[in-house]
Amino acid sequence: AQKITQTQPGMFVQEKEAVTLDCTYDTSDPSYGLFWYKQPSSGEMIFLIYQGSYDQQNATEGRYSLNFQKARKSANLVISASQLGDSAMYFCAMRERGSQGNLIFGKGTKLSVKP
């Protein structure tokens, strides 16, 4: 079974609108971390946001926020006020306790922002 599932291979959003990228995860470990990375067409992996399993508040970083629903094992990324530069692949990833720091990645969602 996949540990990280991103069900949207591709999405379109109009510039200046908000968009939600879905991510569900599967773990029996009560202690875990969830990460989102952006990969633009240039190829580098850019860290966006982190949410810990014990964190009470949803994480926010500028225009990025993480909608963390622990009971549903969901960690959706919300991008507000989309910009053309947000067009990229977005990867959800999870780190479990005892994983020696390794991140398990989903297959990604390609976001395209339309002018």
Place this chain on the structure above:
Amino acid sequence: NAGVTQTPKFRVLKTGQSMTLLCAQDMNHEYMYWYRQDPGMGLRLIHYSVGEGTTAKGEVPDGYNVSRLKKQNFLLGLESAAPSQTSVYFCASSWDAGRTGELFFGEGSRLTVL
């Protein structure tokens, strides 16, 4: 501020040839990782290291070897390249293997095996 540097950035090999990818980080991180990225597959862990002199297998280790002789360097070797190893390879490092501590990635190395 170099961060994580991978060399080479691009390489074309013939089947059966060998090569080494070098990853260097200047952040004094203990943990280093090699991933491969294939279309539609996300990133998959090949090998990793939790400190100088240590290495361990990840999810897809077959056909690869690694070494971590110095803390700042993590080498990925292909002894006899196969077309199935055509991929983009990413090195990453981290200061923390706990729940927090993001991975810092290199820019990637695109390898084509003919």
